[in-house]
Amino acid sequence: MSARWRRWPFARRLRVAAAAVALNIASILLGPGAHTALAAQKEAPLAMRCAEFAGAVLPPELIALPTAGAQIESASMVSATAPGNQQGGEYCRITGRIKALKASTPDIRFDVNLPRHWNGRALQIGGGGYNGVVVSGTGVMPFSPDRAPLAQGYATFGDDSGHVGDSSLAVFGLVDEAVTNFGYAHLKKTHDAALALIARAYGRPPQRMYFAGGSTGGREGYTVAQRFPDDYDGVIANSPALNFSGVRMIGVKLGQAEYATPGGFIPPLLLEQVYQRTLAVCDRLDGAADGIVSDVAACREHEAEIVASLRCAGRKPSRDDCLVEPQLATLMVMRDGLSLPYKLAWDVSGYRGYNVFQGTHLTGSLGLGHQAERLAVPRFFANGYLFAQGDGYMRYFVARDADFDSLRFDPQHPGKYRTQLIALSQTIGAMNTDLARYIARGGKLITLQGLADEVISPNQTIAYHQALVDRFGVDEVNGFMRLYMVPGFQHGSGAFIPSVDLLGALDKWVTRGASPETLIATDIAAATNGRSRPLCRYPLFPRYMGKGNVNLASSFVCAEP
Structure with a gap:
C-alpha cells in the first residue's frame, strides 16, 4: 500500500489525506458511527445540518496551534430572500469564538458561511489595519466586478484576529497572546476551526482552499503561504503590509x-x-x-x-x-x-x-x-x-x-527597544522568502498593488518580488506568482481604481493550469467610472498606442519601462 501511495501524484495524495482528516474531524464531533453519519449527511438538508452546530464545542485537538477550543455561538440558515442577503442564494451562517489559553487574552471571533449550493471550494478572507472587526465573508471582494464568492458557491470565513476595536486601535499590543494571534496564529486557528465545520456540514473537506486579502489582509496572505503552506492552494494578497515593523x-x-x-x-x-x-x-x-x-x-x-x-x-x-x-x-x-544599521527578522x-x-x-x-x-x-x-x-x-x-x-x-538607534522591534518583525512581518514548500505543493499567488499607493510602498512589494527571483530564479517565480503593479491606484482610491476578477483568475490557474497573463481592469473611480486598462504583469506598464479610444484597454499595449 505504501508503494502504491508513493506512486500517486502529490495532489491525489493530498486529497486522500484531507478526506482522512475530515473523517477524523467527524469522529470527534459526532462520536461513534461517524462513517454512517457522514454518508447520511449527503442526503440531509443543509438546514438540518446547520441547526446542529448551534452551541457545539470544538475541542482543542481540532486546532493545530494551542487554544482552549472553540465555542459555536449561533448557527442559522439565511434565506435567499432575507433582508440584506444579496448573495443570490440560501446559506448557513455560523458565528463562534476560539478560546485563548489565558483568560486575559481576547477570544478570536469568527464567521463561517456555508452555501446551499457548494462548489467544493473554501475562501478565507483577511482583514485590514489592526483588524478588530470580524470579517463576515458575505460581501463582494474588494475591486471585484463579479458576484460575491459566497454567491458563487464558495464556503467563506473570516475573523477579527483576536481582539475587538476599529482598525486604528493598537492597544491590544500590550497582550502577548493577542499580538501572536494578530501576527499569524489567528489565521491557522480560524482555518482549522472552519475546516472542521465545513467537513462536518458537507461530509468532506474542500477540494480547494484559498485565501484573499489586502493591506493587513495582504500580509496575512503571504503569511499563510510562508507559515502554513500545506493548508492553501492559492492566495490573493493585494497591497501587502509585508514589512509591518x-x-x-x-x-x-x-x-x-x-x-x-x-x-x-x-x-x-x-x-x-x-x-x-x-x-x-x-x-x-x-x-x-x-x-x-x-x-x-x-x-x-x-x-x-x-x-x-x-x-x-x-x-x-x-x-x-x-x-x-x-x-x-x-x-x-x-x-x-x-x-x-541593524537587521530585523529575515535580514531586513x-x-x-x-x-x-x-x-x-x-x-x-x-x-x-x-x-x-x-x-x-x-x-x-x-x-x-x-x-x-x-x-x-x-x-x-x-x-x-x-x-x-x-x-x-x-x-536608527532604538536602544532598549531594539530587541522588541526585532521580535515583533518576526511575529508580525511576512518578509520570509522561503516559499519552497508552498511552491513544491503547487500553490499559486497573485498580488495586485498600486504604483501610487500612499500607505504600503509599491517599491517594498517590488523588492520582495525581486528577492524571490534572486532566491528561486525568474522561471520558478513565474511558475507560481503573478505581480500586477497598477498605475494611478492608491490604497483603495486613486486616479484609477481597478475592478478585476482575481478570484476567478486564481481558481482557473489552480484547477485548470491556466496561468493569468495580461488582465483587463475596469475603472471604478467616480470621475472616470467605466474606462478600462490592461493590467500588465510586472515590470510592464500600459502604454497608449497613439490611436483608438483612450478609455479602452484595447488602445494600450503592455510595454517595457
Whole structure:
C-alpha cells in the first residue's frame, strides 16, 4: 500500500489525506458511527445540518496551534430572500469564538458561511489595519466586478484576529497572546476551526482552499503561504503590509518630520500642488493625457526637475505656491524610505520609499496630516495615516507604554527597544522568502498593488518580488506568482481604481493550469467610472498606442519601462 501511495501524484495524495482528516474531524464531533453519519449527511438538508452546530464545542485537538477550543455561538440558515442577503442564494451562517489559553487574552471571533449550493471550494478572507472587526465573508471582494464568492458557491470565513476595536486601535499590543494571534496564529486557528465545520456540514473537506486579502489582509496572505503552506492552494494578497515593523517606523519618521521639525508640516493645498506638478510633467509620458502616471520609471528621470519647480528658492513662501526646505525634507523622508544599521527578522534592514513625485496623491484620508498641530493621540485625517498607525505601534507594541512619545523615538538607534522591534518583525512581518514548500505543493499567488499607493510602498512589494527571483530564479517565480503593479491606484482610491476578477483568475490557474497573463481592469473611480486598462504583469506598464479610444484597454499595449 505504501508503494502504491508513493506512486500517486502529490495532489491525489493530498486529497486522500484531507478526506482522512475530515473523517477524523467527524469522529470527534459526532462520536461513534461517524462513517454512517457522514454518508447520511449527503442526503440531509443543509438546514438540518446547520441547526446542529448551534452551541457545539470544538475541542482543542481540532486546532493545530494551542487554544482552549472553540465555542459555536449561533448557527442559522439565511434565506435567499432575507433582508440584506444579496448573495443570490440560501446559506448557513455560523458565528463562534476560539478560546485563548489565558483568560486575559481576547477570544478570536469568527464567521463561517456555508452555501446551499457548494462548489467544493473554501475562501478565507483577511482583514485590514489592526483588524478588530470580524470579517463576515458575505460581501463582494474588494475591486471585484463579479458576484460575491459566497454567491458563487464558495464556503467563506473570516475573523477579527483576536481582539475587538476599529482598525486604528493598537492597544491590544500590550497582550502577548493577542499580538501572536494578530501576527499569524489567528489565521491557522480560524482555518482549522472552519475546516472542521465545513467537513462536518458537507461530509468532506474542500477540494480547494484559498485565501484573499489586502493591506493587513495582504500580509496575512503571504503569511499563510510562508507559515502554513500545506493548508492553501492559492492566495490573493493585494497591497501587502509585508514589512509591518518597517512601515510603522517610517510612519513615525514622517510624523517627526511634520510635527517635531519647525516648518515641516505641509498643508493640503501645497500637497495638491505637488501632485498637480507631477501630473503636468509625467502624465503624457505613456502617450496618453489621462490623469494617470503610468510610466513611473520615465517620470522618475524628471524628479529633479519637479522638485526644483516646487522649491521656493528665494520666492516668498505661500500656502499654495512653493515648498520651503523643511517641507521638502518631509517629502524626502517618504521618498527615501528607512535605512537601519541593524537587521530585523529575515535580514531586513529598512523600508523602501514611496513614489512621492511619480503621481502619488497625499491629500486623501490616508495621506499626510491635514492639521498643523499634533493631537495627543494622532488620528488618521488630522495627523496622517502612517504617523497615526506608527504612533500606536510604538506606544503599545514596542514601548508597551500608553504615554510613550513616539516623536522622541529614533528608529536608527532604538536602544532598549531594539530587541522588541526585532521580535515583533518576526511575529508580525511576512518578509520570509522561503516559499519552497508552498511552491513544491503547487500553490499559486497573485498580488495586485498600486504604483501610487500612499500607505504600503509599491517599491517594498517590488523588492520582495525581486528577492524571490534572486532566491528561486525568474522561471520558478513565474511558475507560481503573478505581480500586477497598477498605475494611478492608491490604497483603495486613486486616479484609477481597478475592478478585476482575481478570484476567478486564481481558481482557473489552480484547477485548470491556466496561468493569468495580461488582465483587463475596469475603472471604478467616480470621475472616470467605466474606462478600462490592461493590467500588465510586472515590470510592464500600459502604454497608449497613439490611436483608438483612450478609455479602452484595447488602445494600450503592455510595454517595457
